[in-house]
Amino acid sequence: MAMQRTLVIVKPDGVQRGLVGPILSRLEARGLKIVGLKLVSVSSDLAARHYAEHLGKPFYEGLLRYITSAPVVVACVEGTSAVQMVRSTVGATNPLNAAPGTIRADFALDIGRNLIHASDAPETADRELALWFGDGELVSYARDTDRWVFE
Ligand code: IDP
Numbered sequence: 001m002a003m004q005r006t007l008v009i010v011k012p013d014g015v016q017r018g019l020v021g022p023i024l025s026r027l028e029a030r031g032l033k034i035v036g037l038k039l040v041s042v043s044s045d046l047a048a049r050h051y052a053e054h055l056g057k058p059f060y061e062g063l064l065r066y067i068t069s070a071p072v073v074v075a076c077v078e079g080t081s082a083v084q085m086v087r088s089t090v091g092a093t094n095p096l097n098a099a100p101g102t103i104r105a106d107f108a109l110d111i112g113r114n115l116i117h118a119s120d121a122p123e124t125a126d127r128e129l130a131l132w133f134g135d136g137e138l139v140s141y142a143r144d145t146d147r148w149v150f151e
């Protein structure tokens, strides 16, 4: 299994509701390693670049208003197959369809307030990480617990 890095954003509702800890805890508890972390007030330019694939969709304007409405917490997490690991821990886009035990099922009700973003493919992760993190903001380090997480 290949080591990957992926982008996680605790959206404004997650920060406002005091769920940064519980959300990041679930990823940490799985064994994923945080290698980048910061609080960001999102500019409309960054929001538009991040969500460029959704331009023209009915929910696009509302989505940009949502993501720029209050600070977000952005993290880069690393682990084996991290992209898929994180997506499956996050759950389906609509909390209504998210499996119990996933973050969106356990903490959210509305597709327009679904708490968290996670990159959907390795190429997306590379593009998004470059968008949100500058040179030197991601930190490579060893964890003493790694031999208890990885065979
Ligand atoms: P994802 O976040 O699970 O990858 P996408 O389809 O990429 O889902 O949509 C990006 C974000 O746009 C969603 O997380 C959600 O915040 C918002 N969104 C998607 N579909 C709708 C919708 O039908 N109504 C309102 N917001 C939506």
Ligand code: MG
Binding pocket: 120
């Ligand atoms: Mg998406």
